[in-house]
Amino acid sequence: MQGGLRGGRLVLLIPALAFVLLLFVYPFLYGLFLSFTNATGSPTLANYGRLFLDPWELRTIWVTLWISVPATLINVALAIPFAVFMRHGMRGEKIITFFLIVPLTLGTVLLSEGMLSYMGPNGWLNQLLQAIGIVSKPVRFTHNYTGVLLSLVIQGFPFAFLMILGYVSGINPDLEKASRMLGASRLSTFARVLFPLMVPGIAICFCLNFVMAFSVFPSAMLLGEPSGPTRVIAIAAWQWAFEKFDFNTASAISMVMAAIELMVISAVLVWRNRMYRGASMVGKG
Amino acid sequence: MQTRKLTMGAVFFFLAMIVYVGNVLGILFTVILNSASKGWYHGLLPKIITGEWYAYVAGDHDIAYLLFITFLVAVVVVAVSILVAFPAAYVLSRSEFRGKGALLSLFLLPMIVPPMTYGIPLAVVLYKFHLAARVIGVILANLVPIVPFVILILMPFIEQVGVNLESAAQMLGARRWTVFRKVLIPLTLPGMLTAAILSIVKTISMFELTYLVAGAKSQTIVVALYADAYAAGARPPQAVDALAVIYFLTTMICLVIALRFVSPTQMVFKIK
Numbered sequence: 001m002q003g004g005l006r007g008g009r010l011v012l013l014i015p016a017l018a019f020v021l022l023l024f025v026y027p028f029l030y031g032l033f034l035s036f037t038n039a040t041g042s043p044t045l046a047n048y049g050r051l052f053l054d055p056w057e058l059r060t061i062w063v064t065l066w067i068s069v070p071a072t073l074i075n076v077a078l079a080i081p082f083a084v085f086m087r088h089g090m091r092g093e094k095i096i097t098f099f100l101i102v103p104l105t106l107g108t109v110l111l112s113e114g115m116l117s118y119m120g121p122n123g124w125l126n127q128l129l130q131a132i133g134i135v136s137k138p139v140r141f142t143h144n145y146t147g148v149l150l151s152l153v154i155q156g157f158p159f160a161f162l163m164i165l166g167y168v169s170g171i172n173p174d175l176e177k178a179s180r181m182l183g184a185s186r187l188s189t190f191a192r193v194l195f196p197l198m199v200p201g202i203a204i205c206f207c208l209n210f211v212m213a214f215s216v217f218p219s220a221m222l223l224g225e226p227s228g229p230t231r232v233i234a235i236a237a238w239q240w241a242f243e244k245f246d247f248n249t250a251s252a253i254s255m256v257m258a259a260i261e262l263m264v265i266s267a268v269l270v271w272r273n274r275m276y277r278g279a280s281m282v283g284k285g
Numbered sequence: 286m287q288t289r290k291l292t293m294g295a296v297f298f299f300l301a302m303i304v305y306v307g308n309v310l311g312i313l314f315t316v317i318l319n320s321a322s323k324g325w326y327h328g329l330l331p332k333i334i335t336g337e338w339y340a341y342v343a344g345d346h347d348i349a350y351l352l353f354i355t356f357l358v359a360v361v362v363v364a365v366s367i368l369v370a371f372p373a374a375y376v377l378s379r380s381e382f383r384g385k386g387a388l389l390s391l392f393l394l395p396m397i398v399p400p401m402t403y404g405i406p407l408a409v410v411l412y413k414f415h416l417a418a419r420v421i422g423v424i425l426a427n428l429v430p431i432v433p434f435v436i437l438i439l440m441p442f443i444e445q446v447g448v449n450l451e452s453a454a455q456m457l458g459a460r461r462w463t464v465f466r467k468v469l470i471p472l473t474l475p476g477m478l479t480a481a482i483l484s485i486v487k488t489i490s491m492f493e494l495t496y497l498v499a500g501a502k503s504q505t506i507v508v509a510l511y512a513d514a515y516a517a518g519a520r521p522p523q524a525v526d527a528l529a530v531i532y533f534l535t536t537m538i539c540l541v542i543a544l545r546f547v548s549p550t551q552m553v554f555k556i557k
Contacts, residue, residue: 009376016373016392016432023429024395024403030413031406078301085298097549099306102313104553105540106533107490109507113514113529114312117319117522122327124311154309162553208397215401218492222514234401238497247409254405261402 028258035252047252057236057253061260064232067145067220068213071152076206078153079160084194087168100158112151112222116142119150147223148230152213159212160205167201168194196275203272210268211261233257316533320526338527345520346509348531354420355505355535358495359488362427363481369428370435371477375469377436378443396433400493403429408497418500426494431487435480438551442476443469482543483551489536506532 038044051057086093103111119125119141126138141147171194179189217234224230233253241250320338322331342348377389395403407426411417416425446469454464489507496508504512510532513525 009380012372012376013388015369016436017388019369019428019432020391020395023407023425025391027407027410028403030410031403034406034409082298082301085294094549096302098544099302099309101540101544101549102537103309105486105490106536107492107507109492109511109514110316110529110533110536111312113510113525114316116514117526118308118312118315124315124329125308127329154305154312157305159553162549166553211397211399211402215399217401218496218511222511237401237405241405241408242497247405250405251409254402258398258402261398 031251031254034248035255038248039246047249048256050249051236051253051256060231060233060236061256063230064214064216064234065260067148067152067216067230067232068210071149071156071213072206072210074149074153075156075160075209076164076202078157079164079205080198080202082161083164083168084190084198086165087171088173089169097162100162103154104158108151108155108216108218109222111154112219115147115151115154115223119147142223143225145224145229148216148220148232151219151223152216155219156209156213160209163205163208164198164201167205168198171197199275200272203268203275207265207268210264214261214264215257313533316526316529319523320530322523338521338523341521341524342527342531345524346528351504351506351509352535354423354503355489355507357420358423358427358505359485361424362431362488363484365424365428366431366435366484367439367477367480370432370439370480371473374436374439375443378440379448392433392436394433395429396437400430400491404494404497407494411498417498418503420503422498423495423503423505426498427488427491429494430491431484434487435484438480438483439473439476442473442479446472479547479551482539482546486536486539486543489539506535 035047036043036045038046086096117123121138121140125141126135129135129139130137141150175193175197176189179193180186184192215234216232217238220226220230220232220235224232226235234257237250237253237257240246240253318331319325321334321336323333323335323337325331325333373392377385377392404426407429408417411422411425416422450468450472451464454468455461459467489505491505492507492511495505496511499505499508506528510525510528513520513528517525
């Protein structure tokens with residue numbers, strides 16, 4: 001039964017395959033085709049020109065990177081120690097994971113709407129900060145870069161944490177015990193045993209967090225300044241598609257977005273493969 | 286020394302968690318209180334509590350219709366996803382064949398690529414075939430990330446059902462279809478339940494894809510909330526928060542039901 005793929009079984013794959021080809025691969029290829037043609041269907045590079053030759057549009061790439069890279073680094077850097085701390089399970093674990101799942105489930109729109117009041121000039125956060133004397137006048141958290149970054153951390157941290165936690169709790173605890181028994185300190189056990197084994201998980205977590213942050217849209221619209229400082233690439237693509245109804249340029253921007261995400265993912269995965277060879281030696285040798 | 290180090294770590298851990306959870310609760314309670322208050326410009330708590338913003342929202346939106354569309358989309362997406370994903374998950378977990386790895390990656394791709402990246406080309410295609418701005422378009426768009434998600438959830442459940450059980454049933458004379466109906470389906474029912482519940486929660490809170498393809502009559506509650514929040518000034522902020530509370534309750538009820546059956550870690554992407 002555990003055999004090769006017989007004709008009968010091939011049929012079972014058809015619905016899912018048709019679905020992924022029609023609703024994912026085809027739109028992507030069609031978008032690629034649109035991005036290299038003009039409205040009448042003749043080939044052109046003008047759509048990419050509209051992005052790369054216009055400083056206002058080109059800027060969106062840097063704006064997006066300037067938001068997404070710090071957000072991803074913060075999320076992953078915070079998630080690692082917390083996941084390591086909780087790796088053997090602990091009391092109250094269920095409650096903690098519940099509270100981490102809630103913001104993930106609610107989604108950006110609700111959180112952004114809530115952050116507008118909660119982090120606004122008269123919101124609870126500013127009242128609290130003033131009451132304990134950290135700041136003397138309200139801090140501006142919303143309608144700027146900070147707002148978008150904060151929303152990406154509030155959404156991205158639980159995602160990164162739960163992902164790394166799932167990965168790190170699968171690492172055989174005997175490896176750590178062995179390292180400790182052989183006289184390594186806690187720190188060097190972490191640095192030379194646990195961390196190298198975590199690298200593959202961290203790399204994927206970084207990638208997924210980055211692509212999420214890079215395609216940020218609702219919170220950049222609601223919590224940021226979509227007319228300038230937080231005009232991220234997704235906003236540019238959306239405006240070309242649904243404000244100017246230029247699907248060709250919008251597709252070109254989407255393709256550039258996908259290409260940048262792909263480049264960052266490949267860079268991280270190359271780095272991971274180089275790290276991983278060392279790590280498996282530590283694990284097995 | 287060692288125990289002290291451990292408690293330091295614990296103190297730091299819980300402090301950070303309290304800061305995080307405190308802020309999330311702060312955000313949620315601000316929304317809830319604001320939706321039921323009047324003239325809350327400063328101070329810890331609002332002075333006047335009122336229900337008028339809910340009346341306002343009820344006049345502004347057809348809440349029943351919004352909820353109907355939201356659940357209609359979620360239920361149809363889940364049903365179709367399971368029908369499409371189950372056979373694929375079965376083949377992927379039972380057979381070895383050339384190109385299986387590539388096929389798995391192809392199925393995983395829509396889960397990894399963020400919706401905002403492929404959403405615009407997808408919306409363009411759905412508009413081209415006159416499927417967008419209709420409920421069917423919203424359903425089709427939402428299927429894209431959910432089908433791979435269901436495949437991924439179902440695979441380990443199918444792997445758990447021993448091949449021997451199927452062989453035994455076949456040896457005892459059961460036909461393929463009977464084996465499927467009497468052995469495989471009942472034994473993988475927990476997996477299907479898990480996949481269904483998680484997919485419903487995910488679809489209700491899916492903003493990007495629904496937003497890109499929905500029209501006025503086919504939008505879900507989260508898209509209506511975004512539109513209200515974006516057009517700030519068109520209506521009082523408390524009214525936007527009232528709609529936010531309705532969305533919050535819908536999602537939370539589904540989440541709490543979901544967590545009775547599944548573990549929270551199943552809701553994020555699992556790294557193998």
